[in-house]
Amino acid sequence: MSLLNREVFWPPADELVEVAERIRARLGEWPAAETRWRICLTAPESPKAGDLIVFTEPHDADTERLASGGAAVLEAHGARVTLRRGDERFALEGQWSDDWLAALAAFLDCNFEPHDALVLALAWRAGDENKDDAWPVDFATFPRVTDLPPAPDGGFQSCPDRLGLYPVLPSAEWIERVLDLGVRTAQLRRKTNDVAGLPREIARSVDAGRRHDAQLFINDHWREAIAAGAYGVHLGQEDVQTADLSAIARAGLRLGLSTHGYYEMLRALHFGPSYLALGAVFPTTTKVMPTRPQGLARLARYVQLLSGRVPLVAIGGIDAQALPGVLATGVGSAAVVRAVTEAPDTASAVSALQQMFSGQC
Structure with missing residues (x-):
């Protein structure tokens, strides 16, 4: 369950790793991650499979090149986060805590795919590790998916809560x-x-x-x-x-x-x-x-x-x-x-x- 003694962030970021370790320790037992993701805080010269490259400021990097070879690219600006992985694109909006990158590392270590780990990381709030149940379960903190067509006017008919x-x-x-x-x-x-x-x-x-x-x-x-x-x-x-x-x-x-x-x-x-x-x-x-x-x-x-x-x-x-x-x-x-x-x-x-x-x- 330990995140220590392996490359979680690049360049190395001891403080982030320590926070990620604290969060991970409160999430319980989960299967070992099938991919050991490396969260890159700056773009590497030669991205590789398992790299998750994060941009938190506007940039002019070639994201298509960076996303080649199995890497993923995550851009977080304002209240919007976009994850690109191969041909797939995941867009979210919401508010998040200062610990979201550390939380992302923790949820990736729980063997969630990057887009699901990202949802959980954005829903995480500083101090959640002090709760009896640290897992994000407050729907109000979860982000929303953007760039979707409008829902039908009037919605759909309801069905029984227990089918x-x-x-x-x-x-x-x-x-x-x-x-x-x-x-x-x-x-x-x-x-x-x-x-x-x-x-x-x-x-x-x-x-x-x-x-x-x-x-x-x-x-x-x-x-x-x-x-x-x-x-x-x-x-x-x-x-x-x-x-x-x-x-x-x-x-x-x-x-x-x-x-x-x-x-x-x-x-x-x-x-x-x-x-x-x-x-x-x-x-x-x-x-x-x-x-x-x-x-x-x-x-x-x-x-x-x-x-x-x-x-x-x-x-x-x-x-x-x-x-x-x-x-x-x-x-x-x-x-x-x-x-x-x-x-x-x-x-x-x-x-x-x-x-x-x-x-x-």
Whole structure:
């Protein structure tokens, strides 16, 4: 857990390292960082992978050259911070403490990606290390994501704060089968090249949802979901750039958004979604994930920050064995796939999973 005896800042900055060490000591046990980031307080002649180059004053440096070879560039001017890493750009606004660079080193050491470590560092306040729980959990201190399109006027319809068991299913036949077993939240995630048959599958699923008075979400296919009058749609982060969120809101559909860490949660909240999906909690084989598994410790911190602000759904690799630990974080819903679709006895599996939610208020 020690930051000492290795190059954390370049040029060396003993005072910053000492503050970073104090902060890190109060953050608890986290997996060892996969990348040993070096925070460069001045631009090195030959940037390398793992360099995070920081500019706190206007400059004329060639940031594209500096960001080549795996380095990242962070510019903090006024109330705005921009992080560039490869082709990705992360823009934040807010107020931060004088200790933010030391906090950044500490959160990087907790194995957070630079954009998520940056969010936490900007939310850190001097003196937080003296609290019983030093982790940033006051939403008011967190920065906001900038350079986003406006959220739809009027926002999205709300959904229950606790959506409970949330099977994600591949067909209308599966939707009907599971809703018949008493499940009241489900998602159709239809991955198919059968474009002609897709509207029929969605309409059939939506009809089943209406018969059971269930919250039926459609994954990705928002146009067809609107046409069928679905309860809601679920979109990924990349879909926010291409989907007509205003059309979804005008149609009265709920919106669920996938997130994979602090930055994406703040970005998603800008659009006022009906719920946030937090994942992937564990490794999953049902789809290729853009980020490493989050784990229960991170999930618990996400729930602590966002509970009561927006309904939350844990997702990714959750089965009957893992579900009690997931629910212990306080999250109000958990999405499952193979725990239902690959169960030897669907009815027994659904009943057992439902029972695990019965103790939640």
